[in-house]
Amino acid sequence: MQTTIEGIKKLINAAIMTGNPLLITGQPGAGKSEAVAQAARDRAWGLVDVRLTTIDPVDLRGLPVVQDGTAWFADLGFLPRVDRDGENGILFFDELPQAPMATQNAAFQLIWDRRVGTYELPDGWHIIAAGNRVQDRAGANRLNAALANRFTHAEMTTDVDQWCIWALGAGVSPEIVAFIRFRPELLSDFDGDRPVNPTPRTWSMAARYVSQGLDEETEWLALTGTIGEGAASEFLAFLRIWRSLPSIDNVFLDPNGSPLPTEASARYATCGALARRVTVNTAQPFVEYIKRLPAEYGVVAMKDAITRDAEIGKSAAAVSWYSDHTAIYS
Numbered sequence: 493m494q495t496t497i498e499g500i501k502k503l504i505n506a507a508i509m510t511g512n513p514l515l516i517t518g519q520p521g522a523g524k525s526e527a528v529a530q531a532a533r534d535r536a537w538g539l540v541d542v543r544l545t546t547i548d549p550v551d552l553r554g555l556p557v558v559q560d561g562t563a564w565f566a567d568l569g570f571l572p573r574v575d576r577d578g579e580n581g582i583l584f585f586d587e588l589p590q591a592p593m594a595t596q597n598a599a600f601q602l603i604w605d606r607r608v609g610t611y612e613l614p615d616g617w618h619i620i621a622a623g624n625r626v627q628d629r630a631g632a633n634r635l636n637a638a639l640a641n642r643f644t645h646a647e648m649t650t651d652v653d654q655w656c657i658w659a660l661g662a663g664v665s666p667e668i669v670a671f672i673r674f675r676p677e678l679l680s681d682f683d684g685d686r687p688v689n690p691t692p693r694t695w696s697m698a699a700r701y702v703s704q705g706l707d708e709e710t711e712w713l714a715l716t717g718t719i720g721e722g723a724a725s726e727f728l729a730f731l732r733i734w735r736s737l738p739s740i741d742n743v744f745l746d747p748n749g750s751p752l753p754t755e756a757s758a759r760y761a762t763c764g765a766l767a768r769r770v771t772v773n774t775a776q777p778f779v780e781y782i783k784r785l786p787a788e789y790g791v792v793a794m795k796d797a798i799t800r801d802a803e804i805g806k807s808a809a810a811v812s813w814y815s816d817h818t819a820i821y822s
Contacts, residue, residue, distance in 0.1 A: 496651040497527055497658075503646050504531045508582075508618050513603050515588065515640075516622040518648035519682045521691025523655075524622040527648070528584050531620075538581030538617075540572045544591035549598035553609045571602075572617050580616035589623035589635055596636050604642045650680040653795075655692055660799045665699040670764025671730045673792050674757055678723050688716070690723040702731070734761040744774045747781035759789050767796035775807035787817060 495503070500516060504527070507514035516524045525541075532539035551570075572583055585599060602608040603619055613619070621643065626634055652672060659669050672679050672695070682689045701714040715724035737758075743750045743766065753759050763782070770778040778797070782790035794813065798805035 493645065494647045494649050496649055497523060497654050498651075500524075500527050500646060500648050501531065503644070504528065504620065507620065507644060511618065513619040513621065513643050515635075515643035515645050516620070516648055517589065517625050517645070518622075519650075519680055519691065520624050521682070521689070521693030522648050522650055522680065523692050524648055525584075525586055528582060528620050528622060532582045535580070538572065538577035539584060540570070540577060540581065541584045541586055542570065543586050544595050544599060545587045547595060549594045552595070552598040552602060571611055572614060574614050574616075578616075579614065581618075583613065583617050583619050585619065585621040587623050588621040589626070593636065596639055600636070600639050600642070603639065650692060652676040652679055655679055656796065657799050659696070659699075660796060662696075664696060665702045666764050666768040666796075667702055667731055667734050667761075668695055668699050668727075669796065670734065670760050671727050673764065673796075674730060674760035675726060678726065681723065686720060688718065688720040690719040694719050698727075730757050730761065733758050734765065737761060737765055740765050740769050743781050744769075744777045747777040748784070750781065752784055759785060760792070763789050763793035764796065767793050767800060770797050770804060771801070772803050772807055775804050776809040778804075779809040779813045783813070783816075791817065 503514060503516075506512075508531075516527070518524050529539060529541075572581055585603070588596065588599070591599075598608070602611075602613065603621070606613040606619075625647070656669050656672060659672075660666070678690050679695065680691050682691055688694075698715055698718045701711060701718065706714065712724065712728065715727065718724075719727070733755075738751070753762050763785070766778060766781070778793075782793045785793075790813075794805075794810065798810070804810055
């Protein structure tokens with residue numbers, strides 16, 4: 493079953509309430525691991541992240557020890573413990589489908605019976621796993637059928653609006669958010685035959701380069717090595733438009749006289765720049781200007797502005813704008 497990040501969040505809640513193990517699959521870089529980490533942060537719970545591709549089966553079962561003529565398995569101490577990790581938490585088996593079958597089999601008992609060797613998972617801890625899809629050819633194997641049958645399965649898809657909301661809150665460069673609004677299909681364009689792909693993860697990485705003020709050659713090399721040559725070429729062309737925009741201050745000073753861009757890319761760039769700069773005090777000229785744009789661009793500008801600062805949405809100018817656009821704004 494496919495669902496967006498919001499659906500995944502709800503499923504994580506349901507899995508925690510019921511105690512059922514949950515397996516989240518999706519394209520590489522879709523944000524699966526971050527969704528699980530955020531669920532733990534939201535609850536102020538512990539999170540033990542076990543990358544199953546980096547461990548051997550014996551690491552889960554524990555090392556065999558003989559004491560007083562009796563053999564038993566001594567666990568290696570990386571699995572959750574109440575005294576160290578807290579009474580409640582998430583045991584996160586990342587890269588489960590990428591793990592060798594022997595490691596998957598070793599995890600089988602712990603996932604279903606909540607114990608392996610002499611180790612027992614504390615009552616307040618919940619198991620969630622994640623991994624890539626087989627069809628993406630990114631190292632994922634088909635799960636042991638018996639192990640797969642122990643999970644609730646969900647495939648995570650990307651949603652542009654939800655990613656842009658997250659990105660604005662996370663401080664991702666507004667240039668990148670505006671570009672993704674302009675070219676939403678490039679948010680996640682994974683091809684297993686390419687060594688480098690644009691994905692939500694790599695766009696977040698690219699944002700760190702954009703914010704550094706690199707020279708043109710270094711910026712080109714960094715972006716092509718992060719999101720791929722095709723996406724980087726389009727983004728850098730968009731970035732040139734962004735960087736050549738007239739002063740946004742002039743728009744706030746003269747919203748009815750400032751020129752309107754005609755190209756779609758320039759309109760998205762302008763909306764992104766305005767959403768980045770508008771404040772409660774400049775909400776009125778902001779609204780006056782975006783009213784002059786085609787409605788779909790005004791909606792983008794308003795959504796991104798109030799995502800960055802919710803107080804803008806409470807201004808008299810914004811409230812008036814809502815009343816005129818209830819049919820298209822939601």
